[in-house]
Amino acid sequence: MLGNVADVAQKEAVAALQKALQSGDVEGAGKAWQQVINSISDKVKTDCEMYNTNQKVLAQRGYRMLTTEETEFYQKLVKAEKESNARQAFTDLITTNGGMPETIIEDVYRELTEEHPLLNKITFQNVKYLTRWILNDHTKQSAAWGNINDEIKQQITSGFKEIEVTLYKLSAYAVIPQDMLDLGPTYLDNYIRTILKEALYVALEKAIICGSGKNEPIGLNRDIHEGVDFNSSTGYPEKTPIKVTSFMPKEYGPVVAKLATTESGRLRTFDEVLLICNQIDYLTKIMPATTVMTAAGTYAKDLFPFPTEVVRSNEVKTGQAILCLPEEYFMGIGGNKDGNIEKDDSTKFIEDARVYKIKMHGNGRPWDNTVAIVLDISALDPAYFVVRNDADVLTA
Template sequence: MAMLNKDIKFKEELTKFMEAENKDEAITILNDALETKMQKIKEDALEYQQTQDKSILKDRGYRQLTTAEEKWYKGFIEASRSATPEQSFADFINSPEGIMPETVITDIYKDLLEEHPLLTKINFVNAKYMTKWILNDHTLDTAVWGKLNSKITKELTSAFKEVDITQNKLSAFASVPNDMLDLGPTFIDAYVRTIMKDAIACGLEKAIVSGSGLDCPVGLDRDIHKGVSFSTSTGYPQKTEIKVTDFSPKTYGDLISKMAKTEEYTDSNSKKHGGRTRKFGSVLMIVNQIDYLTKVMPATTLLNTNGVYVKDVFPFPTEVAISNEIATGKAILCLPNEYFMAMGGAKEGVIEYSKDFQFLDDATTYKIKTYGNGKCTDNTCSLLLDISELEAAYVYVKGSVESTVKGTVTTKAES
């Protein structure tokens, strides 16, 4: 992966900034992170100016801009250089030429998918500049036999719902030093895209895993059953944990069976809904790095007849995704395709001139905004597990004598 996309330290500092409770501390953290990032881009720009070697740009992750992108960044630079940048930038953004090309947004989400495997597992949609999305609610089968009448038509229509993507806003700040404007569109693009991508990444995975639904998407670990109490201060409650001490076929089969039917509920008219059997061939387990190494790996690693360890062996096809947004001792088991997450942004104001913060001297601060919404189809799409006492793997063989193999695998006899 290109050097520009491997700046792990910048992502870590950005995470610290978003989690900081003290305003002055937050500004100091972001100031240092932005200054380091800008200095690196300036060094690359100087090297390119001296050598005119385009391979430098390609090797370090800089994009070759389209005509529309280059035109937009030139307008961005011109407005920022103005004697009245706030007004000039507002005029630019509100003009037809001021709409950020969709290709910039598309490329940012492409990078996100490559760097964050969890996003490739769920039903993730780049909505670009769409602010609403039509989603199948899975409340009933949409194919029916018989005469088509108004009642059936109404039921078919009710099986779809409109998701408002602008309901939740994710913001970040970018401080651009005035001398950086001289570097040109390619390097400004790299700076803006890096901040947008990493800011979205910092907030997105956390929301998918454990978002409360309060001004943010609803996470996989949240209880969203029909009739659940939604708090205006804390959002949706967490699911009740299911304690799991082993991944034997019986235990694991019982767990997965809890997701095999859609949620069943009765509406205010005493009409029953849901309870339909789902068909799926695999599930996803989300766990943090420490628990994977100390709990899940020992519970799912076996020694085969060739003397080779085989990892992630489950009774039912299961893919494991690492996310450090999950607390130690917990895991999420889910049907990832049943979680919908859409990210987009209004055409106006993806980037705005901002007076909210001033991180650096001789610099202009901009606010970067994206929108998103996400939620499970219903409450049976995911389970919250307590794996704090998960045991190492067992292999069961028929025989009359119980024998023990030292190491990861213990062999028990069954008569």
């Protein structure tokens, strides 16, 4: 029961953080982030008290068996914190020993994609320090037919485009209570990974949906067609929404078809699309418009004339939805030569805690401007359909 209460508190704190960030409330976001940290700390401490001798239960609650390298890292971290010159010991650990093991970061991203449907659809890749990405530009080229003794005539000259990329810094701070260090490597690992997950989840989802491209990734709702004006203050402009009033085949088909032609004019083939909307619009617009009462008296939901998966994200503006091909969005995550966490002793001394700054680098963008379209669903017809047996209708 205590674990469930802690889980609820953590979810509520994350929701408050999202709301504060969306409204631009910097002070509120700071307080909400502290609530996230406190809720995670309380949960880990509770688990330590309840399940310390039960490895099977720990595994079920998200704790994992550490690799030798990970165990050594956390043991050295705890040892560094107890040195007389803790700052220098910590700096030596991060810079001399290569920082946090990459397996910890890889596990964080694996869990992110498992727990959050939108992130599960996006292509993540570790790009280290790359400054150029080679992308398939979907240009259609064909071999040439000829007589069997003819020379080979056709040379494939393109099909890929090179994009200059700057890896931006994604950072957050985490307050780690000193007594957390005494719980052991397994619990310290879970605490740090959970902090990373929540910080990255909120930031990545916001960037994927509506990132401006200015010092952050480019979101699905941005217009990046060739020749578009990039504003040095606001980044790429937002796409102009396409108004839809129903998801009937005659209207929905032409909308989905807009995703079928790349910016270079080539036709692409796909079997499913993704529709992203916020929770309120799903309940008041999308759900009523795609729900059918069956002959058995039960409801079937999310019914579209073309296979469509619906994912909810509260980063999408109310009255809008994003229709996209998520596998065509690329998110590159880079390494950090100075390690992934830094520490400071000055701000939380009285509270017997230290502040850690968590840093990662990355960037993301749609492959081209035709990967996503923005829909205006403010006038979407909320009527749902009822399916009846002919015999019932005749009887009535």
